[in-house]
Amino acid sequence: MELANRVKTLTPSATLAITAKANELKGQGHDVIGLGAGEPDFNTPTYILDAAEEAMRNGLTKYTPSGGIPALKQAIIEKFARDNGLTYSSDNVIVTTGAKHALYTLFQVILNKGDEVIVPAPYWVSYPEQVKLAEGTPVFINAEEENNFKVTPEQLRKVITPKTKAVVINSPSNPTGMMYNRQELQKLGEVCLEHNVLMVSDEIYEKLIYSDDPHVSVAALSDEFKANTIIINGVSKSHAMTGWRIGYAAGPVGIIKPMTSLASHSTSNPTSIAQYAALAAYRAYEQPVEDMRRVFSERLDVLYELLNDIPGISCVKPKGAFYLFPNVQNAVKQTGYDTVDDWAKALLEEEKVALVPGTGFGAPENVRLSYAVSMDALKEAAERIKRFVENHQS
Structure with missing residues (x-):
């Protein structure tokens, strides 16, 4: 065949x-x-395991809304307000089967054949492959080691073409562990706004930081940036829940709504029990x-x-x-x-x-x-x- x-x-x-x-x-x-x-x-912390067991015993093992249970979406909204200074509504959030599925669904929704996505290198291995699966073209920028593996606004501007649809920003990064500061994100965001390029901000490692510099979400820098950014995150790395497969995306309703429609025809919904476990992860203490x-x-x-x-x-x-x-x-x-x-x-x-x-x-x-x-x-x-x-x- x-x-x-x-x-x-x-x-x-x-x-x-x-x-x-x-x-x-x-x-x-x-x-x-x-x-x-x-x-x-x-x-995975015990209080999360206990919540999953309780959910099972209470019969919370059925289909859920494709975009996630309302309680978990609300917990994610509260997390954004508390940790990132961002205000979202339920329509701005989709819960997915891991952050990887959020990215995959996003690229399927926004890319047509030949559309370009800028991917700074070094990059997480799945970024270019997911772009290609959506019939897009990954365009690479070499983030120099001398610049702590971070791309500059000048580098970004040089590779933008009329076909450029989005740029991926992963901070903190896999594989380098580097992190963009507020000023660097501001400058990159300005270039993206200037050229109408969507920012895909992968923030899955935001809780694992080992310096005095705080994590900054580019969407929190201005209302214009927020309207031009899709945030990707999840509980896999922060709460040792990789196998539970709960991630999420947040951004403009015009993108989140079709992502939810696509998910309804692919996964139906994220695993119900895992969603209640993630709810406990965000609702309980984080020691x-x-x-x-x-x-x-x-x-x-x-x-x-x-x-x-x-x-x-x-x-x-x-x-x-x-x-x-x-x-x-x-x-x-x-x-x-x-x-x-x-x-x-x-x-x-x-x-x-x-x-x-x-x-x-x-x-x-x-x-x-x-x-x-x-x-x-x-x-x-x-x-x-x-x-x-x-x-x-x-």
């Missing part, structure tokens, strides 16, 4: 080969340290969220120092998320490998440390390390990486 052209354009995940090899080695009994995780290594953030901050400080002590590896210290994105190009050259992918594969085979090559993120000189593992595992991984580099130096 001939497959649809849309799936033929998809690029296989750059993590697949490393993940498959890591699993193979684990199956053989090897002590593999995996630093590729894109999820917190904590269980577990702060506890998790503090642990990540401690791990970041330790791993950052250990990585920068390895010959040929340099790293910009991130301000959020739970990833480090070091440049390993010099280490690759010093150890005699041709590419970062080859280097990462050899590291896994010899020292049993699994890293994600930066190729899939649009940054072939870097690797992504997740510190969503124990402190002991991080220290051991850094020791193994250092040994690998020193043993192979020519």
